[in-house]
Amino acid sequence: MRYRSKRAKLIEKMLEGFRLRRARAGERIASIRVLSAELGVTPVTTIRMLDEMVTTGVLHKEPNRGYYLARSFQAEPRIGCCGAATVLDGKPSQELTNEALKALLEHFRASGCEPVLLDYNELTSGMAEEKLAKLDGLLLKDGCLDAKTIPILQKFAGRIVLFNSNTICTHLLCSQVMTDFRGTIAEFISRCDIRQYERVLVISPANSNGLAISQIFEDQFSAAGLDNVDYLTLDTSKETAELVAYKYFTEHKQIDWTRRLVIVLSGNYVTGIVSALPLNGGCPDVLCFDNQEKHHLFNGLSKPYFTAVDRNMPLVFTHALDLLLELVRDSSRENRCMFVPASLVIRKSVRHWR
C-alpha cells in the first residue's frame, strides 16, 4: 500500500503539471531516465507509474519510442472571489446582497469552478500578492476596491471583473458588470405624472454608486424640463441609512410629505422614513431602490408596499462570473462593461400614474 500511495502522489504531480501548462495530446513524455532523475525515484517506479497512466488512458505507449499524451489537458481556471465573505454575516440590511452572493456561489458550482474565497482583510495582508499570483482571474465586489487594496490589485496579472459598481473603474484595467438604471428611470419618469407633486426629493448616500444613480435622475429630470426636484445627499458612513433617514424626517416633520414624492437610492432609508412619519396619512409617495419588500424588511408594517427599482443583483453577480470565465479562457478578449437592466416594480404607493 505504501508504494501504491507514493505512485498515486507522483501521478497527481504529473497530472497537475499537464494541467498547468495545458499540455496537448500527442506530446512526448520525457525519457524514463530523465523522468526518474526529476522525480527522484528508481526507473522501475517510473515505468510502473507511466504504465498505470497508460491503463487510465492518460498516456499511450509506442513500443521502442516512448510514452505520449493520449489527451489534452485544460487547466480549470483558478478564480478568486473577493467580497463574498460578507455572506456569512447575516445582517438584515445585507439580505439582498447575501441572496445575490448565494446565487453567485451556486453559479460557481454550476460552472464546475471552485472559487478561491478572499475576504477584504486577506487582500490587504502581506500574503495577498502570493495568493493572487496563483489565480487566473479575480471577481471583485465594489466594496473591496479602496486605497489599501488598489496598489495590490494593480500588480495582479490575471483578468479582473469588478461588479456592483456604477462608475467606470479608473484605477485598474478591468471589466465590469453593473446595473443599468437608465431605462428604468426613463420608464418611471414617463409613466409617473411627476408634475402632480408639490416637490420631489431624491435622497442618495454619499458614495460613488449613490451619486452615479442620482446623476441619472438629475440628467433625465432636467432633460424632461422638470424643476420641482431637490437632491439631498445623506452621509451614511457613521450611522446606518435607517437612522440617518429617521433623523432627517423627524427634523422635517412640519413638511406636508403627503403631497411629495421621495426617491431613496438605498432601500435601507425606507424603514427610517416610515418610523419617523405616521405611515397612515403622513408618508410621502416613495420610489424605493432595492426591492427589499420580499426580503422581510417591511414585516410588521401595515403598508409594506413601495414602488421599487429592482436592481436584479443576483444577475449582476452571476453575469460577472460568466464574463470573467470568458476573459480567462480567451485572453484575446478585450475588457468590457456589461449592463444588467434594472426593472420597475410598480405598487400602490405611488399615486400619480399616467
Added chain:
Amino acid sequence: MRYRSKRAKLIEKMLEGFRLRRARAGERIASIRVLSAELGVTPVTTIRMLDEMVTTGVLHKEPNRGYYLARSFQAEPRIGCCGAATVLDGKPSQELTNEALKALLEHFRASGCEPVLLDYNELTSGMAEEKLAKLDGLLLKDGCLDAKTIPILQKFAGRIVLFNSNTICTHLLCSQVMTDFRGTIAEFISRCDIRQYERVLVISPANSNGLAISQIFEDQFSAAGLDNVDYLTLDTSKETAELVAYKYFTEHKQIDWTRRLVIVLSGNYVTGIVSALPLNGGCPDVLCFDNQEKHHLFNGLSKPYFTAVDRNMPLVFTHALDLLLELVRDSSRENRCMFVPASLVIRKSVRHWR
C-alpha cells in the same frame, strides 16, 4: 416597355413588403383576386408578376394551390450616423477625427449597409423625429449629445451606440464604445521614472472626456504614491487648444520646463507649447494624447517626436458600427460598453525610462 416597367415597380413594392416584415420561406401569398385588388391591377398583370417572381426564384408555384415564398427575407437594418458630417470640414486639428470617420464610412460599405447621415443641425430641426422614426439604429458621436438633442434622442425607439465619449451616458439607454486609457496610463506610470522629474503637469481640457482621462491619471498617480503632480484644466471653449496652451506657456516662461514632464490630454495643445517655448533646450518632456505626429501636425518642427497615447480612434468608430449592427439584428442583446485599448507610442522625447 411600359408594362415591363410597371411590373418591375410592382415587384419591387412586394419585395420591400417582404423585407419589412421579414417574411419567411414557405409563407403563402395572397390569392390572385385579393392581390389584384390590393395592387389595383388586373388579375392578368398579377399572374404575370407572380410568374416572373417564380422565374427569379422568389416564389414557387404549387399547381391548384397557389404561390409560396421560396426564400426568407431579412430587412437590411436602417442605420443613422450622426456626427460624421464634420468629415467634410477639413480642419487640420480635426485630421484624426476625419481619418476615423472615413474608416467608419468605409466600414459601412464593407458591412453592406448604407448609412443615413444626419448632421447635428438636422437632429435639432423639426424634422428630426420623423427622420429618426425610419431608423432601426443610431450611431452617435459624443459631440452630438447635448441639451438640445437629448429630449429628441430620448424618444428614439431604436438602438443607440454612443461612441468616443469616455463617461457612461446617463441620459439615454444606449451602448457605448470608448477608448480604454487605463492600461496605457498604467504602462506609462510603470515604465517612466516619474520621480526623476521636478514636477509633472497634467493639462486637460474642461470637457467631460478630458476630465475623465485626467481622473485616471489622478487615481493611478495617487495609488503609486506620487506627489509631484499638478493638475490644470484649461478652458478651450472660446479659443483653440493651441492658442490656450501658447498663452499659458508664454506666461510661465520663467519655469525651467526642461526638468518637468507635461502630459497634455489633447494633441492640439502641443503645437501651442512648442510655439511658446524654445524647442531646442527649452521644452519639457511631453506625453501627448492623440498620436498626431503621423498626421503632419508637426511639419516644419525640428523635433516632431513626442511620446504619445494613440487612442486608436478608427477602431472605436468601426467597433461602434459592429456593435450597433449586432444590437439591431438581435433585439434581445443587452446594452454594453466596449473598451478599445489605447496604445503607448514611445519616442525619444521622454527621457526617464526605467
